[in-house]
Amino acid sequence: MLSFPKSRMLLGLGKRFKFSVPTRSFASSNEPDVDLSQSEVRHAASLSGNQGTEQSEYIKPWAKRLDDLNQGARLPRSVQALYLRPLRRKAQYGLPVCDLQLRSYSVRNVEFFADFAIRAAYYLKLPVSGPVPLPRIVERWTFPRSNFVHKKSQENFERITLRRLIQIKDGNPQTVQTWLAFLRKHSFYGVGLKANVWEHESLDVAKTMDDAMPEIEQSLEPHLSQFGQRKDRGGDQSILDILESERFTKNKGPLTDVRRG
């Protein structure tokens, strides 16, 4: 999913060799003079075999080259994207298709997984809004610390459930299912998922339902045939006979028989 060429294309940075990074980036680009292109590095590396025989001005000293590798080389775009804010698609119509609620007791887990879900949605070309922090659910319990005599000394416990809402807008239902399946497959520990999925139908929905009816009837036939009264039951059985049947008379409790005489 985070394949390199795809993400490079999506990032829209094209074929620039030097990756200029904003303030909260990981790679320091303090020295502007190490703007060495990849091809030059490769060229230098290939030449390094016969370094002893001829010295060209392309070849730099070892220390300088290692320094260039550290500061001038860049990570794949997909890895670089992880250090930046998640990318998003623009919704064309803004029609909500799926509400995903993430719940956890830990902020780190739920934040991390929300971020993951948004990135996954981007690569599946699903427009996303969120994560919306929903109100926390606070449950509190109070217990006496020891026996009931010491009721005055009590202790409070609480459990705070944190929630994040991620909404998918005008996505293909199948893609949404793929996204949900991907999130379930890579679900994170301590994070629960709850998804409300809406499907939209065209205006002549009654016609399509009528068309689907024979198939549904056929699939329901074995179940519906179980309903109704059995033919071999014996219709003349009165309610008093049922009450006197073994099923209703045998399950008596102890000491329920009336003593006679």
Place this chain on the structure above:
Amino acid sequence: MSQFRAKRLDLGGFINARVVRDHTKRKVYEQYEPERQALRYIIRNTTLPQRARAQAQLQLSQMHAYTRPTQIKNRCVAGGIARSVFRDFRIARYQFRQQALAGELPGVKKASW
């Protein structure tokens, strides 16, 4: 009652006599629920003959006590205690306190506000 109790122990977790008894009651109630509901239906159905309804009343009242849902009482799964058992965790208050302080209940912390 012993005629309902399983011949071999069919329970895990904390076990004492009262836990086994409560477990037996749950199973018996589940087994006899259709009979109970049938009798209750006959009793409440005013279209049936009065004699049948009265007989159903008697039979319902004569059913074994273990078939009643009111006999079932939630018990602590960690200590068998029947009082102050919390539905969220199925644990009584003292076990809850111990486990919460040990960090064994996910998300539960000491509160202060």
